Amino acid sequence: MSVAGSFRLTRDDFLLEVELELPARGVTALFGRSGSGKTTLLRCLAGLERSEGWLSVSGCRWQDREHFLPVHRRPLGYVFQEASLFPHLRVRDNLRFGYRRVPADQRRIDFDETVRLLGVETLLERYPQSLSGGQRQRVAIARALLASPRLLLMDEPMASLDAASKAEILPYLEHLYTHLEIPVVYVSHALEEVARLADHMVLMEAGRVLATGPLHELLIRSDLPLSHADNAAAVLEARVAGHDAEQQLVMLECDGGQLRVSCPPAQAGKRLRLSVKASDVVISLAPPQDSSVLNCLPARVSEIADDPHPGHVLVQLTVGSQALIARIPREASRRMALHSGMSVYAQLRGTALA
Ligand SMILES: Nc1ncnc2c1ncn2[C@@H]1O[C@H](COP(=O)(O)OP(=O)(O)OP(=O)(O)O)[C@@H](O)[C@H]1O
Numbered sequence: 550m551s552v553a554g555s556f557r558l559t560r561d562d563f564l565l566e567v568e569l570e571l572p573a574r575g576v577t578a579l580f581g582r583s584g585s586g587k588t589t590l591l592r593c594l595a596g597l598e599r600s601e602g603w604l605s606v607s608g609c610r611w612q613d614r615e616h617f618l619p620v621h622r623r624p625l626g627y628v629f630q631e632a633s634l635f636p637h638l639r640v641r642d643n644l645r646f647g648y649r650r651v652p653a654d655q656r657r658i659d660f661d662e663t664v665r666l667l668g669v670e671t672l673l674e675r676y677p678q679s680l681s682g683g684q685r686q687r688v689a690i691a692r693a694l695l696a697s698p699r700l701l702l703m704d705e706p707m708a709s710l711d712a713a714s715k716a717e718i719l720p721y722l723e724h725l726y727t728h729l730e731i732p733v734v735y736v737s738h739a740l741e742e743v744a745r746l747a748d749h750m751v752l753m754e755a756g757r758v759l760a761t762g763p764l765h766e767l768l769i770r771s772d773l774p775l776s777h778a779d780n781a782a783a784v785l786e787a788r789v790a791g792h793d794a795e796q797q798l799v800m801l802e803c804d805g806g807q808l809r810v811s812c813p814p815a816q817a818g819k820r821l822r823l824s825v826k827a828s829d830v831v832i833s834l835a836p837p838q839d840s841s842v843l844n845c846l847p848a849r850v851s852e853i854a855d856d857p858h859p860g861h862v863l864v865q866l867t868v869g870s871q872a873l874i875a876r877i878p879r880e881a882s883r884r885m886a887l888h889s890g891m892s893v894y895a896q897l898r899g900t901a902l903a
Pocket of ligand 1: 582590
């Protein structure tokens with residue numbers, strides 16, 4: 550574990566009390582209701598809040614009972630909701646600002662590669678006010694990275710963007726995160742965003758950690774609120790196997806079967822993540838012969854739990870070594886005599902590429 554710590558902080562009647570252990574690389578989502586303490590925890594990691602406890606990053610103590618490394622001495626990048634670029638500097642000089650402050654022998658991030666990863670090559674001579682919100686945010690992320698941080702903190706970096714700008718920036722973030730060797734802590738309200746970007750999750754409630762673990766596990770746990778949300782979804786990892794040009798479908802292999810999805814052609818072998826909503830999974834006892842649903846995977850029922858949506862149950866399914874959740878009418882579950890361990894078929898109605 551490269552980021553570990555314990556934090557205790559009181560603000561009026563709010564108490565943050567958190568123990569953390571995060572993986573050395575990959576994206577950890579801090580997720581929870583408004584007011585659960587996500588930003589406060591991020592600020593503690595940054596040293597913007599002087600909390601009790603300790604923090605260790607990549608083997609270095611950033612704070613403990615004896616000492617407290619102030620924010621300007623912590624090697625971290627912080628990306629806020631609104632990109633805070635220097636308006637009087639061109640993009641190139643904004644990017645050089647943090648880069649130059651790191652001695653050459655301590656730089657771990659290459660200027661040109663970062664510029665390419667975030668697709669800002671053509672923006673270098675422009676001033677921030679001439680950029681779109683999504684472009685500005687990409688520059689802000691590049692600037693944070695060029696300071697060679699040991700930890701990248703992102704506080705709802707897409708919250709101020711419209712849907713089109715979010716759609717524009719997401720592929721850059723995905724691409725970036727697969728290349729980054731540093732841990733990223735990402736605060737978001739949006740489950741879809743988290744399902745697409747994160748590997749690990751810290752689920753917060755009222756200043757405490759309700760659950761922590763791999764994202765795909767937390768999303769489907771029936772004892773956690775995520776699986777009961779209207780937009781509850783599971784994630785499936787898949788690999789591009791080919792492209793059916795005639796039908797305009799991309800063929801995917803996933804552990805558990807094959808899928809066909811309608812999306813732009815992608816290179817064979819590329820790894821993709823699918824987000825499959827619980828409300829888009831239909832359970833049948835036999836493979837459908839006459840259905841318009843394209844994708845159907847053999848599955849096994851692993852759990853049937855109550856669901857807060859009236860008249861429904863939440864069925865957890867195992868597909869190969871992966872899992873799905875299905876929200877189906879309680880009456881259908883009774884009629885099909887669904888029970889744990891039963892073999893069924895999962896039809897995926899709206900498999901969205903996430
Ligand atoms: N400086 C402060 N003084 C008093 N209370 C504060 C202060 N900063 C935060 N709080 C309180 O701490 C709690 C947690 O706030 P925080 O912003 O960390 O939550 P959050 O999960 O990030 O919320 P959101 O998703 O709305 O941004 C809230 O009840 C907030 O009112």
